[in-house]
Amino acid sequence: MTTASVHGLFLSFEGIDGAGKSTHLDAAESWLRVHAAEVVRTREPGGTPLAEALRALVLHEPMDALTESLLVFAARRDHLRRCIEPALARGAVVLCDRFTDATFAYQGGGRGFDRDVLSRLEDWVQQGRQPDRTFWFDLPPAVAAARRAAARAPDRFESQDEAFFERVRAGYAARAAADPGRFVRLDAAQDTGAVREQLLAALQAMVDGLGRAEPPR
């Protein structure tokens, strides 16, 4: 594939807190800037002024799991309409730090909230829109906890115990099993350089695949 040959792709990055996702998003962004005319990097909850305001509430205000779910889907609705869909329509590659798999993992898995309700909200809000590829940084919660211990003050999710993150991890595993063509699982327990190599190889394989066929969906 030649330079600027990747367009109109929606990529999401997922994993439990402490997986090292942010560092690897930087690497993916740099790599993609060589291959795409426009890269839009964004995050959830967030990505628009309204969604960023909702993010601050979700991360720091006490609330139950239904309220949490409604707020992340409200933020997602605004993010899709005002940022993601217009970017994809322009032909940009959208690099999103978390998307709906995080809702199934954190609210569905971690909080034990009803996944059927989440599926209905997903249908209403997304109207069939899903990431083309999801890079899942998977690692044991104990390893992630050790990494988080060295980081900044925890938010409402980062302060949860290991059992919570075991359920979040299981939530991601269930979503990956349900849509194996979309998910790329990366072994995030390895050191940063090794994880970056896995990621860049997966991106290269994705781009090579686009050269042979239509975009994944």
Ligand code: TYD
């Ligand atoms: P995170 O993406 O880890 O950002 P940072 O690196 O700045 O801490 O933080 C977002 C938190 O929000 C994370 O703990 C997971 C949580 N979250 C949900 O609970 N549900 C969701 O649908 C999304 C998108 C995130």
